[in-house]
Amino acid sequence: MHDVRGLEVGDTKGVHTEDIINALKGHIADNYAFNPVDPIFTTSRYYIHNPTLNDRMHCLVSVIPADRISMMEDEVIQKMKEIKAAASTLGIPQVLFMTRVDQTCRLTQQDMGKIYQSKKIKDKMTECSNKLDVPLSCIFPVKNYSEETKFDEKLNCLMLEAFTHIVNSANDYVKRSNEENNMD
Known part of the structure; x- marks a missing residue:
């Protein structure tokens, strides 16, 4: 990494x-x-x-705070699109972590288990998808440990789901690359 x-x-x-x-x-x-x-x-x-x-x-992971997506500068978005286009050309899978979801939605602030039930989070994911041309299935809403003093199983599950997707995507990329090299 x-x-x-x-x-x-x-x-x-x-x-x-x-x-x-x-x-x-x-x-x-x-x-x-x-x-x-x-x-x-x-x-x-x-x-x-x-x-x-x-x-x-083997995988490109971008991180964007959910509470700042609307305020992202066009120049930064353009840079991200340029990098994304290069990764696509290279066949590299791409994932986006949308962090700070607890700062965006009161429902998730109270219970991270309701993250996929939140309309605000869905709207932020859609906004992010539209701005950066990233499929919704590649956007993972997550929360960083920042003020917690104990492990939170719901936070851990969200991160584990996202990291599992990254590992599987990277593994698929390596398999494809090896197959292409063996065909040459």
Whole structure:
């Protein structure tokens, strides 16, 4: 698993879309420090010229706070769409975590077990789907542990469902990639 800084408005803030696309393709080695000013160059010691399947990303996971979807800048949405298009071209599965659902809906704030019964959460998922062209089936509403002092089984089940989907999608990608390599 790799975690990178988020996308931001402007060319000198956040991670570069080119860096994320290069990471998807497997061109970025471990310990590369993402630079908000300059994306990786092919001459960098961290640039992998001939990436293997192990170097490539097997699933793209984006994270968006549910309570901020409506306020997302068009430039950030465009960057996400560019990365999504690159992942699609590469055949990489994509998943979106919609976090902070408890900040969006009072019903889920009181009982996370009712997350799929909430009209507000459904509306946020639909808004997210429409803005980013992500199928609803690939959007997972989740809540981060932030103030809890004990484990919450309902939170854990939501995260487990989302992570299971990621692992299965990544596994399918690896199988397809291996089959394609064996056909060559």
